[in-house]
Amino acid sequence: MATFIKVASQNDIADGKMKEFRVEGKTIVIANTDGEFLAFDGICTHAHCALVGGYLDGQTITCYCHGAQFNTKTGEVLAPPANSPLKVYNVKTEGEDLLVEV
Ligand code: FES
Known part of the structure; x- marks a missing residue:
């Protein structure tokens, strides 16, 4: 069953930046796009x-x-050579915490 797991704090990822995390054996990137x-x-x-x-x-x-x-x-996919879409994950915030549903 999918659950939300705390991965980072909002302050860890500046606007326009991204970071990679290992979550439950998966490699997940979180990007801050205009505060989203x-x-x-x-x-x-x-x-x-x-x-x-x-x-x-x-x-x-x-x-x-x-x-x-x-x-x-x-x-x-917006441009080749990739054919398959990227898996995306739900994100929610709790205070300063960023949680990802995995
Ligand atoms: S475009 Fe070839 S590995 Fe990403």
């Missing part, structure tokens, strides 16, 4: 590069390996 925290799988669906090394522009993450782009809110 979005969590998504940290591994590119194309060839397994770490997305935290990529480029974040609003709700678009670009993988540094081969340039695939994903929407960080929906996981939708």
Whole structure:
């Protein structure tokens, strides 16, 4: 059953930045996009590069390996070579804490 797990504090991730976390054996990136925290799988669906090394522009993450782009809110593929969408996770805040549903 999915549960929310505390992963970080809001202060840990500045606006426009992202960080990678290991949660329950998964690699998850949380991005702060204009104060909205979005969590998504940290591994590119194309060839397994770490997305935290990529480029974040609003709700678009670009993988540094081969340039695939994903929407960080929906996981939708925006540009090839990735074919499969990125898994995204629900995030909620409790005070300063950021919790991710895994
Ligand atoms: S591993 Fe991300 S685009 Fe190839």
